[in-house]
Amino acid sequence: MSRVSRFLVILFLGGLLGAGAFGVSGLGQSPTTTTAPLVVEATTTSSTTTSSTTTTSTSTTTTTTTVPKGSVLIHGTGDVALDPVYIPALASNGYDHAWSGLNGLFLADDITVINLECVPSDLGAALDKTFTFRCPTEGLPSMAANGIEVANMGNNHSGDFGKEALVDGRQQLIEAGVAPVGAGKDAYEAGEPALFEVNGWKIAVIGFGGVAPSGSWYATTSSPGMRSGDDTPSMVRAVEAASAVADIVVVTIHWGYELDTTPRIEDIERAEAMIAAGADIIFGHHQHRLNPLEYIDGKPVFWGLGNFVWPHNSVPSATTAVARVVVNPDGTLDACMIDAFIATHGRPEITGEAECGPPV
Numbered sequence: 359m360s361r362v363s364r365f366l367v368i369l370f371l372g373g374l375l376g377a378g379a380f381g382v383s384g385l386g387q388s389p390t391t392t393t394a395p396l397v398v399e400a401t402t403t404s405s406t407t408t409s410s411t412t413t414t415s416t417s418t419t420t421t422t423t424t425v426p427k428g429s430v431l432i433h434g435t436g437d438v439a440l441d442p443v444y445i446p447a448l449a450s451n452g453y454d455h456a457w458s459g460l461n462g463l464f465l466a467d468d469i470t471v472i473n474l475e476c477v478p479s480d481l482g483a484a485l486d487k488t489f490t491f492r493c494p495t496e497g498l499p500s501m502a503a504n505g506i507e508v509a510n511m512g513n514n515h516s517g518d519f520g521k522e523a524l525v526d527g528r529q530q531l532i533e534a535g536v537a538p539v540g541a542g543k544d545a546y547e548a549g550e551p552a553l554f555e556v557n558g559w560k561i562a563v564i565g566f567g568g569v570a571p572s573g574s575w576y577a578t579t580s581s582p583g584m585r586s587g588d589d590t591p592s593m594v595r596a597v598e599a600a601s602a603v604a605d606i607v608v609v610t611i612h613w614g615y616e617l618d619t620t621p622r623i624e625d626i627e628r629a630e631a632m633i634a635a636g637a638d639i640i641f642g643h644h645q646h647r648l649n650p651l652e653y654i655d656g657k658p659v660f661w662g663l664g665n666f667v668w669p670h671n672s673v674p675s676a677t678t679a680v681a682r683v684v685v686n687p688d689g690t691l692d693a694c695m696i697d698a699f700i701a702t703h704g705r706p707e708i709t710g711e712a713e714c715g716p717p718v
Contacts, residue, residue: 427687428557431467431715434610434641434681436663437475438509440493440501444476445669445704453500456667459707463680463696463718464505468556471563471610472501472666473643474509474516478534479527482519487571490518495530502535508552512540512567512584513612513644517575521582539610540565541577541584545592548577548585551600551607559685562604566593568613568628569644587611590628594635601636606685608639614662618645621652621661633657638691639683646675651695658683658693669703676700680708684715 440456442449448456457464464470476491478498484490501509509531517524524541531538537552551562568587570576577583586592600607609632613625621629621642629640633654640659642649649662664678679695686692696718697710712718 424558426558427689429687430469430556430559430561430606430685432469432471432561432608432639432683432685433464433467434471434608434639434660434663434683435666436473436643436678437513437646437665438472438667439475439491439515439704440497440667441476441491442494442497444489444491445667447703447705448497453497454504456704456706457500457504459698459701459705460504460680461708461718462505463708466716467505469507469554469561469563469608470505471508471510471608471641472506473513473610473612473641473663474511474531475513476515477517477519477523477527478509478511478530479519479523481526482523485518485520487518489515491515492519495534498530498534498536506536507554508537508539508563508565508610510540510565510567510610510612510643511538512548512565512587512610514567514569514571514575516541516567516584517571525582537563539563540567540612541582543577543582545577545579545583545585548583549596549599551604553604559606560604561606561608561685562600563608563610564596564600566596566609566611566613568611568625587613587628590631593628594631597632597635597637605689606638607636608641609637610641610643612644613642614645614649616644616646618662619647619649621649625661629659630654633659639693641681648677648679651681651693653693656691658691660693660695665700666698666706667704668700668706670700678706679710682712682715 476493478493525543528538542548551564554561566587567584575583576586642661643663645662648664651660660681670676678698684692692714694714696712698706699709700706
């Protein structure tokens with residue numbers, strides 16, 4: 359990873375910053391607990407002592423060093439299914455096969471966000487669904503080793519093997535060195551952002567899932583599940599909470615309808631509400647087709663990033679892209695899509711050059 363100073367997942371309770379945090383000092387390492395404050399403010403204290411003859415004043419000033427802001431390179435992808443049953447090439451070639459066509463793209467950036475379309479746990483039994491996807495825990499370290507920092511679990515497959523597997527899967531990702539967002543043991547945990555400090559910027563990534571097989575898949579205050587991507591007021595509150603502690607807020611969201619190539623009006627309205635609440639970047643997915651990059655109030659919205667680590671089912675479903683956003687030192691954002699294609703099962707390959715940021 360270039361330019362990453364450290365990465366934290368901050369525990370939010372009801373939208374407020376919790377006391378605990380864990381940091382990862384390198385890819386694939388287990389998290390370590392720390393209670394160090396995220397930000398230390400400069401303070402000044404004064405004391406005055408008075409007698410009948412003299413007055414003495416002393417001042418003690420504590421200062422902090424402000425880190426100059428630099429550039430940040432962020433990538434996002436659509437659906438990733440590290441399921442060796444669904445994609446037998448992963449069983450025969452190993453899990454690094456999934457990332458071998460990218461020329462180390464995600465190792466050369468600062469943050470990579472994927473939508474993990476499988477249950478990252480070995481627990482549970484498959485539900486009665488047409489498709490159920492499991493990504494065995496043995497394959498999770500390959501994500502961190504290949505530059506994946508954040509995995510969204512807010513989607514219609516995170517609960518494929520039941521609630522226990524969903525909760526365990528979140529912990530398995532953490533232990534593998536990947537920050538989970540979008541699902542958890544309750545609505546609070548499901549709404550916790552992954553918080554990064556990169557080149558002087560605080561960046562929060564938050565996940566939502568608006569495509570649920572039933573309402574029981576959504577997390578509540580007392581039950582596990584994914585954070586709803588249909589409840590706009592709740593989404594706005596989560597974005598506002600993340601915005602309160604971060605300079606840049608990235609949203610990864612499962613929405614829309616399969617085979618759509620343009621956004622639906624209800625999702626446009628949700629995007630507008632989240633951006634008004636403080637979201638700066640939106641990575642969308644679920645449609646299994648590539649959708650356009652557009653802007654709302656100057657903020658990039660990738661409506662649908664299609665399939666990524668997926669079987670080659672057809673040319674339209676195999677046509678994909680990597681979303682790229684460059685955060686410039688002055689806070690402006692440059693965005694583009696890097697063309698890619700799933701030429702062989704489970705192996706996306708970069709086929710185009712980037713129109714923003716450094717060369718691929």
